[in-house]
Amino acid sequence: MAISRPQGIPSILGLAQVAFALLPLLWLGTALTHAASAGFEPTPASFPRPSFEGADASQYLLDFWRGTRRGVANRTIAFWGLSDDDPADGVASASLSADGHGVRVARALMEAGVQLRIVSPHLEEQARALKDASGKLVFDDRVTWMGQNAIDSLTGVDGLLLVSEWPEFLAISPTQIAQQMRGRGVFDGREALDATALDAAGLNYYSFAKPGSPPWLDPDFQNYMAHLRESTEEDDAILMLPGTRLGTTSGRARWFLHMNYQLTPRELYLWRPELACGTSGQYRQWVDAYNKAHPWKKMGRPQPGPRELSKLVGNTPARFLNAAESNAAAARKVDSVLFWTHNSDFRVSDWENIPIEKVGAGAQR
Amino acid sequence: MSAFYGIIGGLVAVIIPLAFGLALLPKRCDLPRSRYEEYSIGYLLGASIFTIALTAFYSLGFESTAFVRFAILAGAMVAWRHAFRRESVRVYEPLGFQSYQVWVLALLALGSIALTLSWPINQFDPMLHFAYKGKVLFFHGTPFGEALSSLQSGDGFGRMATHPNYPLGIPILEAFSGHFALSNWSDRWVQIPLAFWAACLPGAIAFGLRFLSKSAARWGALLTASVPMLYLRDGFSSDGLGGTAWGTPGLGNGVTLGAGADLPVAACFAAGMALLLRAGAARSLRLGAAAGFAFAGAAMMKNEGLALFGVVVVAVLISGVLFLPSPSLEKRGRQAIGLALLTGLLAISPWLHLRGQMPAIDENYSEQLTLENTLHFLGGGDELAELSPKVIAQQKTKEEVLAELPPRRAIVGKAFMSTFFDFATWGPMWVLMFAALGALAIRPRSLADPLRRVLAATVFGGVLLYALILLVTPWYLPLLLEKGIPERLLLHLVGPIVLLIGWWIASAKEVKAP
Numbered sequence: 001m002a003i004s005r006p007q008g009i010p011s012i013l014g015l016a017q018v019a020f021a022l023l024p025l026l027w028l029g030t031a032l033t034h035a036a037s038a039g040f041e042p043t044p045a046s047f048p049r050p051s052f053e054g055a056d057a058s059q060y061l062l063d064f065w066r067g068t069r070r071g072v073a074n075r076t077i078a079f080w081g082l083s084d085d086d087p088a089d090g091v092a093s094a095s096l097s098a099d100g101h102g103v104r105v106a107r108a109l110m111e112a113g114v115q116l117r118i119v120s121p122h123l124e125e126q127a128r129a130l131k132d133a134s135g136k137l138v139f140d141d142r143v144t145w146m147g148q149n150a151i152d153s154l155t156g157v158d159g160l161l162l163v164s165e166w167p168e169f170l171a172i173s174p175t176q177i178a179q180q181m182r183g184r185g186v187f188d189g190r191e192a193l194d195a196t197a198l199d200a201a202g203l204n205y206y207s208f209a210k211p212g213s214p215p216w217l218d219p220d221f222q223n224y225m226a227h228l229r230e231s232t233e234e235d236d237a238i239l240m241l242p243g244t245r246l247g248t249t250s251g252r253a254r255w256f257l258h259m260n261y262q263l264t265p266r267e268l269y270l271w272r273p274e275l276a277c278g279t280s281g282q283y284r285q286w287v288d289a290y291n292k293a294h295p296w297k298k299m300g301r302p303q304p305g306p307r308e309l310s311k312l313v314g315n316t317p318a319r320f321l322n323a324a325e326s327n328a329a330a331a332r333k334v335d336s337v338l339f340w341t342h343n344s345d346f347r348v349s350d351w352e353n354i355p356i357e358k359v360g361a362g363a364q365r
Numbered sequence: 366m367s368a369f370y371g372i373i374g375g376l377v378a379v380i381i382p383l384a385f386g387l388a389l390l391p392k393r394c395d396l397p398r399s400r401y402e403e404y405s406i407g408y409l410l411g412a413s414i415f416t417i418a419l420t421a422f423y424s425l426g427f428e429s430t431a432f433v434r435f436a437i438l439a440g441a442m443v444a445w446r447h448a449f450r451r452e453s454v455r456v457y458e459p460l461g462f463q464s465y466q467v468w469v470l471a472l473l474a475l476g477s478i479a480l481t482l483s484w485p486i487n488q489f490d491p492m493l494h495f496a497y498k499g500k501v502l503f504f505h506g507t508p509f510g511e512a513l514s515s516l517q518s519g520d521g522f523g524r525m526a527t528h529p530n531y532p533l534g535i536p537i538l539e540a541f542s543g544h545f546a547l548s549n550w551s552d553r554w555v556q557i558p559l560a561f562w563a564a565c566l567p568g569a570i571a572f573g574l575r576f577l578s579k580s581a582a583r584w585g586a587l588l589t590a591s592v593p594m595l596y597l598r599d600g601f602s603s604d605g606l607g608g609t610a611w612g613t614p615g616l617g618n619g620v621t622l623g624a625g626a627d628l629p630v631a632a633c634f635a636a637g638m639a640l641l642l643r644a645g646a647a648r649s650l651r652l653g654a655a656a657g658f659a660f661a662g663a664a665m666m667k668n669e670g671l672a673l674f675g676v677v678v679v680a681v682l683i684s685g686v687l688f689l690p691s692p693s694l695e696k697r698g699r700q701a702i703g704l705a706l707l708t709g710l711l712a713i714s715p716w717l718h719l720r721g722q723m724p725a726i727d728e729n730y731s732e733q734l735t736l737e738n739t740l741h742f743l744g745g746g747d748e749l750a751e752l753s754p755k756v757i758a759q760q761k762t763k764e765e766v767l768a769e770l771p772p773r774r775a776i777v778g779k780a781f782m783s784t785f786f787d788f789a790t791w792g793p794m795w796v797l798m799f800a801a802l803g804a805l806a807i808r809p810r811s812l813a814d815p816l817r818r819v820l821a822a823t824v825f826g827g828v829l830l831y832a833l834i835l836l837v838t839p840w841y842l843p844l845l846l847e848k849g850i851p852e853r854l855l856l857h858l859v860g861p862i863v864l865l866i867g868w869w870i871a872s873a874k875e876v877k878a879p
Binding site for chain 1: 754
């Protein structure tokens with residue numbers, strides 16, 4: 001490009017042109033600064049903080065316990081944190097509202113008869129005085145205020161719910177959590193706990209966070225991909241089979257899509273991929289079709305032995321294959337079968353890759 | 366070390382198309398241009414030719430082996446030598462940018478390249494719709510392997526692929542970056558040949574407008590480079606500077622830069638229109654063929670490129686360019702335009718052959734775009750509320766969702782109107798486009814120029830096409846709007862729109878001149 005020397009002051013038109021360019025220039029500069037500050041590698045921390053899906057959490061917890069022999073009443077749950085505030089903003093800015101997700105979950109559980117042990121030292125005083133719209137105190141004697149004793153709050157509880165990701169909570173080891181709790185359910189409202197480590201400690205991890213980051217950046221998913229890359233050959237063929245009924249139509253549960261990309265050139269096979277990989281409508285058809293076909297029914301379950309990522313045994317999604325699945329595996333010279341439990345939250349305990357010779361064909365219950 | 370190989374491989378995958386593109390351009394003494402224009406249009410044309418040739422190669426059942434890659438390298442060296450040895454005139458024409466304008470253009474170009482490479486491929490569509498196919502070509506050397514074609518099989522089991530019949534332009538560029546990186550695939554560095562679209566687009570516009578006036582060319586280049594949508598959409602969300610999009614710039618669905626397909630469609634289509642105008646004006650058959658390649662290149666990037674080529678064909682036919690004699694477009698100029706259409710058709714046909722052999726799981730718009738459907742929604746047909754996520758999740762009934770929504774035609778109209786006045790995403794482009802169209806309406810004599818008729822018809826036809834597509838979409842439209850439609854579609858038309866504006870500016874100056 002030949003450049004002519006500027007002659008005098010730029011024209012109004014010229015200035016207007018430059019003014020129009022300021023917006024994209026400003027944005028490009030900010031975006032590059034953002035990328036540099038993240039080390040040019042996207043991580044969940046580069047994205048907005050996960051939001052807590054409070055309504056889902058209380059409904060799930062209550063349904064979960066209602067389905068058991070003990071029921072809901074007299075259950076005890078530890079609440080770590082209570083407010084929606086981002087701990088990164090500091091203690092000083094933390095505040096509590098009767099409409100906050102944490103408070104609403106607490107109220108729903110209390111109304112169902114659940115005992116709460118709340119650890120929220122920064123907001124305890126405020127919470128004790130918190131009133132609802134009718135002027136009634138929100139928290140009553142079904143709540144035990146635990147001060148700063150997060151570990152003590154776990155003794156004998158049926159579950160743990162993390163509402164705010166304060167560093168002191170995240171510093172507690174999964175082994176300690178597992179030793180203190182009676183139940184096995186850990187419910188994470190912020191996707192802040194280490195699901196792989198909790199799984200290895202024998203706990204069942206459930207996330208109620210709506211992540212701000214894309215699924216393929218989930219640290220547990222990344223961990224599991226690294227594990228599969230190490231434990232399989234590049235020319236391996238892997239048959240992916242849901243181990244049981246598909247419980248969700250959430251688009252985020254389509255982990256197989258991201259696995260397929262990340263594990264290429266390994267050959268991943270799936271049942272009815274033209275539906276599973278299609279539009280959201282086709283994907284829902286796939287979920288319905290699989291549940292109607294119920295190929296997991298009457299299939300026994302192999303005991304795969306201790307896992308490399310987890311000592312947890314007995315919670316495996318693995319099962320034996322039916323005749324159609326066995327034929328498909330044989331026709332494609334499949335090396336292993338990757339079983340999973342269909343879940344929008346990536347949990348290591350949902351996944352099990354078993355060499356084909358150990359799965360067995362047609363072994364029925 | 367692999368980063369080093371990745372960068373080298375990516376740069377080789379840029380230089381090869383550039384060599385082919387430069388070799389196809391006429392000599393500078395026959396077609397004056399600045400260095401900026403030459404390299405911009407050369408890269409866009411070369412990327413088109415490269416992807417068309419490889420698609421044709423794959424469609425015949427061949428595989429890209431090491432020998433093929435060596436042959437491509439050798440061919441590029443010959444093309445490079447030809448492009449530089451044939452020139453008797455060494456100097457480039459000046460465009461007369463002032464130094465602050467050069468700084469603005471350079472900063473925007475360098476910023477767009479740097480931002481594209483600042484993250485590895487990290488969005489759903491670029492990763493699964495395109496880079497997965499890139500990996501398939503990289504590892505297997507053919508799209509016909511099981512990885513893409515065994516989506517549907519007799520026993521119900523198969524390999525996974527999203528949109529297996531999407532065009533292979535971007536996957537080809539990514540795969541060859543990996544090949545030339547000594548067979549190292551890197552999610553970051555395979556984007557190198559995809560990092561230049563936004564940088565080249567203003568140069569292509571300047572190239573297209575220079576036959577009118579240098580000031581139109583300068584104006585066009587600066588206006589194009591200043592369109593924020595080239596780099597992002599929703600950069601400033603409704604929350605203002607503290608909004609989500611501002612909080613994560615460069616990440617997520619709001620970014621146009623990266624390994625997606627909308628920007629390359631826009632760039633190649635702009636190059637096609639610019640070459641078409643120059644072909645007609647310069648009466649150059651060589652440029653006519655080049656225009657056809659660039660249009661076909663847009664079709665290699667995304668299916669919409671194919672539809673836009675159809676719009677150009679219709680625009681040329683209805684504006685009577687090929688048949689009506691005009692003093693401003695001599696016979697050879699008309700032949701050049703005819704050759705552009707013929708070349709485009711021929712260059713696209715191998716892709717259509719290949720596409721016909723791939724399974725299809727996407728929405729079929731040619732089935733949707735019927736008169737019956739169009740009349741239904743134009744007549745006030747309701748939105749497809751049964752596809753609303755809330756209805757599917759049984760949180761609301763279809764009737765409840767419908768009660769909250771206006772008819773679809775109103776949703777489409779509102780979406781377009783808000784786009785036209787969204788200055789944060791488009792700058793002043795739409796306002797200027799309406800001014801240019803208004804000027805044409807006030808002075809219909811301007812349409813006596815056949816090339817200007819083609820341009821205006823392409824802009825009008827393109828916007829109409831996308832409005833119709835939205836009107837009959839089989840998707841739940843409010844969900845599409847959340848995903849950046851229609852902005853992502855209208856981006857494809859930036860080239861012809863700015864060319865039309867540039868022409869208006871050039872003719873306005875003529876009128877003012879004593």
